Every structure is written in C-alpha cells, then in structure tokens.
Amino acid sequence: MRAPGGPDARIGDVLLSVENVSLSFGGVKAISDVSLDIRKGEIRAIIGPNGAGKTSMLNVINGFYTPQRGRITFRGQTRSKMRPHEAAEGGIARTFQNVALFRGMSALDNIMAGRTLKMHKNLFWQLLRWGPAMAEEVAHRREVEEIIDFLKIQDIRRVPVGRLPYGLQKRVELGRALAMEPDLLLLDEPMAGMNLEEKEDMSRYILDANEHFGTTIALIEHDMGVVMDLSDRVVVLDHGIKIADGTPAEVKNDQAVIDAYLGVAH
Numbered sequence: 001m002r003a004p005g006g007p008d009a010r011i012g013d014v015l016l017s018v019e020n021v022s023l024s025f026g027g028v029k030a031i032s033d034v035s036l037d038i039r040k041g042e043i044r045a046i047i048g049p050n051g052a053g054k055t056s057m058l059n060v061i062n063g064f065y066t067p068q069r070g071r072i073t074f075r076g077q078t079r080s081k082m083r084p085h086e087a088a089e090g091g092i093a094r095t096f097q098n099v100a101l102f103r104g105m106s107a108l109d110n111i112m113a114g115r116t117l118k119m120h121k122n123l124f125w126q127l128l129r130w131g132p133a134m135a136e137e138v139a140h141r142r143e144v145e146e147i148i149d150f151l152k153i154q155d156i157r158r159v160p161v162g163r164l165p166y167g168l169q170k171r172v173e174l175g176r177a178l179a180m181e182p183d184l185l186l187l188d189e190p191m192a193g194m195n196l197e198e199k200e201d202m203s204r205y206i207l208d209a210n211e212h213f214g215t216t217i218a219l220i221e222h223d224m225g226v227v228m229d230l231s232d233r234v235v236v237l238d239h240g241i242k243i244a245d246g247t248p249a250e251v252k253n254d255q256a257v258i259d260a261y262l263g264v265a266h
Contacts, residue, residue: 011232012040014073015216016061016184021070023056023240030056031067032240038184043210044218045227045248048237049260054220055097057237058186061218062087062094075183088117091183097192099169103162107153107172108144110161114179115140147175150212151205167198171205178209185209187219191226199223203230228252236260
C-alpha cells in the first residue's frame with residue numbers, strides 16, 4: 001500500500017525519541033539499552049517474536065512503565081519517565097491488545113469518552129447540561145460524529161459495544177483514540193484476532209488516519225504482510241534487544257531478523 005522508496009512529504013522531524021532505555025522486572029530484562037525514534041507523520045512498526053519486549057516498549061512510551069535507565073524526548077521535552085496522564089495530556093493515545101472499552105456503553109459514548117481531556121467546563125456546568133456546558137458538548141459531539149462517519153460505523157453508533165462483533169469493537173476503540181486528536185497514536189496489535197476482511201478494513205483505516213488526520217502512528221503487529229504494506233520504517237526487537245531498524249525492505253532481508261523469526265539459536 002505504501003509506495004516503495006523515495007522521499008515522503010508526509011514525514012517530518014523526530015516527534016519522539018527513546019534513548020538507551022532499559023527495563024527489568026526483578027531479574028528479567030524486558031528491554032535492554034534500546035534506542036529508536038518516531039518521526040512526525042510516519043507509520044512506525046515495532047515487531048519481533050513473542051516476548052521480544054514490544055508491548056513493554058509501548059508501555060514505557062505512554063508512561064505505564066518507568067524504565068530503570070534511559071530517557072524519552074517527546075515534542076522536544078526530555079524526561080526519564082512519563083506518567084500516563086502526562087502522556088495523554090501531551091498528545092499520546094493508545095489502543096490495547098485486548099479491547100478496552102466500556103461494554104455497557106454505546107459506540108458513540110465510548111468514542112465521546114476520548115474527548116474528555118478536550119472538555120474544559122467544570123463539573124457543575126456538566127451536571128447542569130445547560131448553557132456553556134451544553135454548547136461545549138455539542139461541539140465535541142460534532143467531532144465524534146465526524147469520526148463515526150470516517151470509520152463507517154453510523155449504523156452501530158447507538159449499540160452497546162458489548163453486543164458488537166470483535167472487529168467492530170476494535171474499530172470503536174480506534175475511534176476513541178482518534179477522538180483525542182493525538183500527535184502520536186500507539187496501536188498494540190490492532191489486527192489481532194481478525195479475519196482477512198477485517199484486517200483489510202483496519203489497514204485502510206490506519207492508512208487513512210495517517211493521511212487524512214496527519215496522525216503519527218506506532219504499531220505492534222505480528223502479520224508481516226500488514227507490516228510491510230503499512231509501515232514507513234520498522235524496528236525489530238528480540239529478547240529485549242534491538243536487532244534491526246530500517247525500511248520494510250531492509251528489515252525483511254536482514255539476516256538477524258530472519259534468524260529471530262525462524263527460531264535460530266543465538
């Protein structure tokens with residue numbers, strides 16, 4: 001889906017930089033001295049075998065884990081750790097391997113939840129649902145309706161998400177993340193558990209979010225066909241160590257990557 005080779009006008013300067021990050025749990029090293037960067041406007045894939053440290057890396061980026069070593073620079077601000085609320089307020093949104101939605105709420109209300117940090121009227125006005133608070137809610141609902149149209153889920157907007165098939169739940173979760181208007185969107189296995197048709201749909205929405213909204217995306221994905229089609233650059237982790245970093249074509253032909261995926265002993 002991506003045009004191979006050549007400069008891409010979408011891609012700008014470094015948005016986020018991870019420098020020499022190490023993360024351990026007791027005696028288990030999840031990440032060992034890993035450095036990588038994500039450039040504004042790109043789709044950046046993080047791949048590797050099970051247990052490679054991919055989700056741990058996303059958890060470090062959005063502040064769920066605090067690394068023992070290293071630092072993170074996001075939008076020019078450098079810190080040794082990032083708290084989850086700081087990540088969200090700063091413009092980092094996240095989806096998860098296992099769908100994390102409010103199952104009793106409608107698709108519309110779940111996506112509206114993504115606008116919470118954009119709402120500025122205090123609790124008193126929100127409880128009244130009148131005047132400035134109502135005007136603010138109407139404005140946010142207009143933004144949410146645009147996302148619903150973008151994801152083509154108009155017909156399930158009032159359906160409780162717990163009643164939706166898995167593929168549509170993943171689409172609603174993507175909608176909630178997009179509702180935050182993130183500078184950086186972290187997708188943890190967005191295609192997991194999907195059939196071929198659902199993967200094709202999700203791939204298109206990811207590409208369109210990148211191109212239409214200008215959203216910078218970092219994704220973990222096991223389907224190598226999806227990774228090669230969507231990504232501008234790919235970083236490969238194995239047992240918490242970075243073993244390759246480059247374009248999809250470069251990574252695909254890297255012997256260390258081939259060995260890792262074939263299970264060749266180190």
